[in-house]
Amino acid sequence: MIADVLTQSSQKMTKAVEVAKEDFSTVRTGRANPALFQKxxxxxxxxxTPLDQLASLQNQDARSIIITPYDKSALKAIEQAxxxxxxxxxxxxxxxxxxxxxxxxxxxxRRKEFVKIVKGKAEDARVVIRNLRRKTKDELEALKSEVGDDEVARAEKELESTTKSHIDAIEDASKRKEAELLEV
Structure with a gap:
């Protein structure tokens, strides 16, 4: 029972880290990258409709991307978007x-503005993880009468270590993106 709650929480936290990394990839650096156009x-x-469902994206060189629509009638709409x-x-x-x-x-x-955007996205992801931790703690407290105080205390320690590792993963991804942005 406790293991299920912790596993489910860990999976949700991992998903939050993945979403944060995807969000970071949509913040542009000095190079052209098809990930900029994902959202x-x-x-x-x-x-x-997401752009990547309407067209193929490929790098022509470091500063430009060619978008080839599958349906030529979508050219104007893609350009406008x-x-x-x-x-x-x-x-x-x-x-x-x-x-x-x-x-x-x-x-x-602009680089400094983008660093601020990345920091904001990182903070949003950390808030999601902290909210997941709080929700999981509440679920564990509800199980106290069934499994006992010691088991819940052990589970809460495990939850804290899981939370810390996921927040650290977001921090690492954020620092990498900031370094990439500030690189000239």
Missing amino acids: ILVDYYGTP IRDTPNLGANPTNDGNIVRVTIPELTEE
């Missing part, structure tokens, strides 16, 4: 077959 939703026949995306700063061009996106060089000021 862009394109209005495709009235339905918000990229243009409307905040914090990307990219200006897409459409030649009738593909959309070419050139990522501009980041200024020092």
